[in-house]
Amino acid sequence: xxxxxxxxxxxxxxxxxxxxxxxxxxxxxxxxxxxxxxxxxxxxxxxxxxxxxxxxxxxxxxxxxxxxxxxxxxxxxxxxxxxxxxxxxxxxxxxxxxxxxxxxxxxxxxxxxxxxxxxxxxxxxxxxxxxxxxxxxxxxxxxxxxxxxxxxxxxxxxxxxxxxxxxxxxxxxxxxxxxxxxxxxxxxxxxxxxxxxxxxxxxxxxxxxxxxxxxxxxxxxxxxxxxxxxxxxxxxxxxxxxxxxxxxxxxxxxxxxxxxxxxxxxxxxxxxxxxxxxxxxxxxxxxxxxxxxxxxxxxxxxxxxxxx
Amino acid sequence: xxxxxxxxxxxxxxxxxxxxxxxxxxxxxxxxxxxxxxxxxxxxxxxxxxxxxxxxxxxxxxxxxxxxxxxxxxxxxxxxxxxxxxxxxxxxxxxxxxxxxxxxxxxxxxxxxxxxxxxxxxxxxxxxxxxxxxxxxxxxxxxxxxxxxxxxxxxxxxxxxxxxxxxxxxxxxxxxxxxxxxxxxxxxxxxxxxxxxxxxxxxxxxxxxxxxxxxxxxxxxxxxxxxxxxxxxxxxxxxxxxxxxxxxxxxxxxxxxxxxxxxxxxxxxxxxxxxxxxxxxxxxxxxxxxxxxxxxxxxxxxxxxxxx
Numbered sequence: 001x002x003x004x005x006x007x008x009x010x011x012x013x014x015x016x017x018x019x020x021x022x023x024x025x026x027x028x029x030x031x032x033x034x035x036x037x038x039x040x041x042x043x044x045x046x047x048x049x050x051x052x053x054x055x056x057x058x059x060x061x062x063x064x065x066x067x068x069x070x071x072x073x074x075x076x077x078x079x080x081x082x083x084x085x086x087x088x089x090x091x092x093x094x095x096x097x098x099x100x101x102x103x104x105x106x107x108x109x110x111x112x113x114x115x116x117x118x119x120x121x122x123x124x125x126x127x128x129x130x131x132x133x134x135x136x137x138x139x140x141x142x143x144x145x146x147x148x149x150x151x152x153x154x155x156x157x158x159x160x161x162x163x164x165x166x167x168x169x170x171x172x173x174x175x176x177x178x179x180x181x182x183x184x185x186x187x188x189x190x191x192x193x194x195x196x197x198x199x200x201x202x203x204x205x206x207x208x209x210x211x212x213x214x215x216x217x218x219x220x221x222x223x224x225x226x227x228x229x230x231x232x233x234x235x236x237x238x239x240x241x242x243x244x245x246x247x248x249x250x251x252x253x254x255x256x257x258x259x260x261x262x263x264x265x266x267x268x269x270x271x272x273x274x275x276x277x278x279x280x281x282x283x284x285x286x287x288x289x290x291x292x293x294x295x296x297x298x299x300x301x302x303x304x305x306x307x308x
Numbered sequence: 309x310x311x312x313x314x315x316x317x318x319x320x321x322x323x324x325x326x327x328x329x330x331x332x333x334x335x336x337x338x339x340x341x342x343x344x345x346x347x348x349x350x351x352x353x354x355x356x357x358x359x360x361x362x363x364x365x366x367x368x369x370x371x372x373x374x375x376x377x378x379x380x381x382x383x384x385x386x387x388x389x390x391x392x393x394x395x396x397x398x399x400x401x402x403x404x405x406x407x408x409x410x411x412x413x414x415x416x417x418x419x420x421x422x423x424x425x426x427x428x429x430x431x432x433x434x435x436x437x438x439x440x441x442x443x444x445x446x447x448x449x450x451x452x453x454x455x456x457x458x459x460x461x462x463x464x465x466x467x468x469x470x471x472x473x474x475x476x477x478x479x480x481x482x483x484x485x486x487x488x489x490x491x492x493x494x495x496x497x498x499x500x501x502x503x504x505x506x507x508x509x510x511x512x513x514x515x516x517x518x519x520x521x522x523x524x525x526x527x528x529x530x531x532x533x534x535x536x537x538x539x540x541x542x543x544x545x546x547x548x549x550x551x552x553x554x555x556x557x558x559x560x561x562x563x564x565x566x567x568x569x570x571x572x573x574x575x576x577x578x579x580x581x582x583x584x585x586x587x588x589x590x591x592x593x594x595x596x597x598x599x600x601x602x603x604x605x606x607x608x609x610x611x612x613x614x615x616x
Contacts (some may be wrong), residue, residue, distance in 0.1 A: 186525025197585040217494025227589035230582035271494045274538035277505040281535035290528045
């Protein structure tokens with residue numbers, strides 16, 4: 001490992017998982033962390049998310065050769081700017097944010113003297129905060145790195161090696177393409193899940209307790225991602241506005257077409273559409289990006305172990 | 309158990325699970341099954357879904373005291389009508405369909421001489437066919453029974469006891485209210501999941517392989533329910549058209565409001581909305597209708613066992 005002193009700014013799900021993973025998979029590397037919230041720092045020390053949790057960001061980055069910002073997208077610029085003089089000049093700066101064009105611009109503006117190579121591990125759970133992280137979060141998941149044009153190739157290959165050491169598969173693409181891909185695979189699904197959970201809790205003719213009771217009919221699948229960190233998701237939508245609105249427009253067109261098929265009783269259109277979507281599920285399981293057990297192995301059914 | 313000879317018409321996920329559950333939890337009860345598809349009948353025999361699989365529906369129901377139709381909603385009327393003379397007059401007729409107003413009407417029309425009490429176990433997985441069933445599918449899940457007005461109260465209480473013996477919690481409500489509740493907790497989520505999976509597979513600027521690769525960002529949660537049986541879901545939407553379109557209208561209004569908040573950069577509205585939806589998730593877990601492990605325990609992370 002080319003890095004020997006890693007600093008993590010922000011000790012939530014992502015930062016905490018990087019800290020635990022680095023300690024587990026990168027022996028010899030020292031991990032220092034910082035979080036603005038004193039309670040999070042205290043909990044991070046208790047859980048041992050890093051070797052040391054500093055009392056200031058300046059102290060955390062002072063001798064680092066890799067700094068990773070793990071704060072919400074909207075807070076990165078503000079977190080980075082005051083560290084311009086504190087981060088060593090030869091140190092690589094990266095992040096884990098879910099949108100990349102805006103974050104890349106914010107980091108480049110905040111740290112004009114440093115090499116910045118943004119990254120986004122496509123891995124997470126619905127939990128957030130210093131209790132949420134675990135060392136294997138990135139194993140078998142993809143980490144997308146979006147190097148600026150004419151970046152430092154040595155540092156880029158070191159960052160690739162770092163994520164691979166944490167168990168991730170690494171892919172490189174432009175920030176613009178990343179934002180389009182994630183708009184459809186992550187941002188739009190979250191927006192829709194947040195919407196439907198809100199819709200369901202606002203009805204007059206169906207009570208909230210009925211919604212909860214009968215959620216096993218499909219609704220509960222949406223509530224998991226609608227329980228994700230609100231601050232982070234607010235920032236994701238605001239920082240990837242253009243791509244999200246584009247994808248939302250296409251989704252709305254498709255929904256309107258199915259709505260019309262229901263209204264006019266066009267069973268063939270519905271059937272054809274519902275058949276096509278099955279193949280995607282199969283591919284996701286074949287690619288190891290989801291659990292093949294029916295219902296993800298929820299509940300205690302005997303079939304769970306035998307259907308994979 | 310008041311029933312001693314149960315006939316199951318349709319041996320997919322629901323029918324197969326009832327057969328297995330009845331054999332496991334109701335010793336002394338004989339289960340006979342039938343399916344229109346010869347391959348399904350053969351597989352049902354191999355898996356032992358029933359004590360006996362008949363070669364005709366007439367033969368399956370000939371001596372039954374409970375007949376349960378487990379075929380897609382649109383096929384129930386056609387499956388039931390020819391059995392008017394074959395089902396013993398004192399036999400109770402029920403079903404497991406996901407919409408109830410239309411199915412109740414179809415069954416009442418097809419079997420005017422029999423006591424019909426429709427039911428809907430709110431339990432399922434994304435798998436279908438004779439390999440999908442398992443005995444514990446209904447354990448801890450709700451089964452909604454929608455008795456017609458002035459029904460046979462003795463037979464109703466027997467049906468309640470039957471579902472409780474299979475491990476379900478039973479709730480009674482009108483068919484109309486059922487259809488509204490399920491429109492929001494099950495039908496709308498499925499429609500939206502089918503839509504977004506279709507949208508994602510039709511883009512020009514993002515390839516299908518990218519969608520699959522980066523699905524762990526949220527998209528994969530939708531693909532599970534979008535892999536459900538297309539025939540059944542076509543029939544559900546067509547047979548519960550009115551309630552589905554009503555719920556869809558409210559969803560669209562809410563989505564438009566969030567879309568506007570993104571467009572104008574109104575972070576407060578987004579944050580407020582995303583915070584509200586977290587509470588629903590917590591309630592679903594407290595009520596035992598979902599798995600509290602982060603990510604449903606997908607993957608191999610150590611935290612899985614400790615966060616429930």
